[in-house]
Amino acid sequence: xxxxxxxxxxxxxxxxxxxxxxxxxxxxxxxxxxxxxxxxxxxxxxxxxxxxxxxxxxxxxxxxxxxxxxxxxxxxxxxxxxxxxxxxxxxxxxxxxxxxxxxxxxxxxxxxxxxxxxxxxxxxxxxxxxxxxxxxxxxxxxxxxxxxxxxxxxxxxxxxxxxxxxxxxxxxxxxxxxxxxxxxxxxxxxxxxxxxxxxxxxxxxxxxxxxxxxxxxxxxxx
Amino acid sequence: xxxxxxxxxxxxxxxxxxxxxxxxxxxxxxxxxxxxxxxxxxxxxxxxxxxxxxxxxxxxxxxxxxxxxxxxxxxxxxxxxxxxxxxxxxxxxxxxxxxxxxxxxxxxxxxxxxxxxxxxxxxxxxxxxxxxxxxxxxxxxxx
Numbered sequence: 542x543x544x545x546x547x548x549x550x551x552x553x554x555x556x557x558x559x560x561x562x563x564x565x566x567x568x569x570x571x572x573x574x575x576x577x578x579x580x581x582x583x584x585x586x587x588x589x590x591x592x593x594x595x596x597x598x599x600x601x602x603x604x605x606x607x608x609x610x611x612x613x614x615x616x617x618x619x620x621x622x623x624x625x626x627x628x629x630x631x632x633x634x635x636x637x638x639x640x641x642x643x644x645x646x647x648x649x650x651x652x653x654x655x656x657x658x659x660x661x662x663x664x665x666x667x668x669x670x671x672x673x674x675x676x677x678x679x680x681x682x683x684x685x686x687x688x689x690x691x692x693x694x695x696x697x698x699x700x701x702x703x704x705x706x707x708x709x710x711x712x713x714x715x716x717x718x719x720x721x722x723x724x725x726x727x728x729x730x731x732x733x734x735x736x737x738x739x740x741x742x743x744x745x746x747x748x749x750x751x752x753x754x755x756x757x758x759x760x761x762x763x
Numbered sequence: 764x765x766x767x768x769x770x771x772x773x774x775x776x777x778x779x780x781x782x783x784x785x786x787x788x789x790x791x792x793x794x795x796x797x798x799x800x801x802x803x804x805x806x807x808x809x810x811x812x813x814x815x816x817x818x819x820x821x822x823x824x825x826x827x828x829x830x831x832x833x834x835x836x837x838x839x840x841x842x843x844x845x846x847x848x849x850x851x852x853x854x855x856x857x858x859x860x861x862x863x864x865x866x867x868x869x870x871x872x873x874x875x876x877x878x879x880x881x882x883x884x885x886x887x888x889x890x891x892x893x894x895x896x897x898x899x900x901x902x903x904x905x906x
Contacts, residue, residue: 550860581812581813584814584818585817588814588818589856589860592817596862
């Protein structure tokens, strides 16, 4: 899922202070699961903004709403009335949600209330870790399901780098060496021979270097 | 005009298994504590959501007291530890907003601690009395 974290309250107030009526719009998908932009966080951030604005003497009215998914036009309709009756929208969705809103409501200022951070998983309660860099060409099959691009600090495709100590990364000793994990995993599944093959440089054309990426599925087009 | 003496309004979320019973015990023991506190019984402090603290302060409470079981003594094992983390999170957010974090406090008592609970309440009331009225409430009144 997409993992995000909230911006702090003074920054948010700075972003929205020129408006009198603000809609704080949450998203019920990824950012709800990572506890950054769901119904509860909308409630907390709206309260915080109201209090903060009152203390600074700003006349800010804040409405709260959470829809199922912000990155989908079908769901965005549920917010249409609320968006219309407010001066601006503070989206607690990920970057995709914010832009979907901005594209659809062309005359309405839409602001990001979160910092969208990475694609990752919940490691343990309250801890999220990045697992995927969305590089465009997945190589996980080569590395026992452990991504060297995301999890190795040097993004090495032919590792390890020899800088690691025990199973720790030399860049950050608090992190596990991804290549240690790859070796252990390949050993466990009996695929160590994969490491004998030198991997050629990765094709990064399908990554972010050429601007935004699109996927077109002719079989689904109308 | 004569200034009315400020009497803080404190909202106290008291866990059914400890603080609520100790408030009862304080009553049975005829222990006095300030009448500024409004007690809300909760099944466990772990049941309290972070937004409750925000809404209480937003709606004009001068202080919010969370009274849960002693650490290690939670009826639901770790509800009070969850509450402690949530209280700390909102205390940080209050600082961002510009409200004194001392207005939100968590204390731990057992069901047998009638007197310590009364002392905790007294201390909270005095802390908030020194801080003065909730600035949000002042701002509402001045409009």
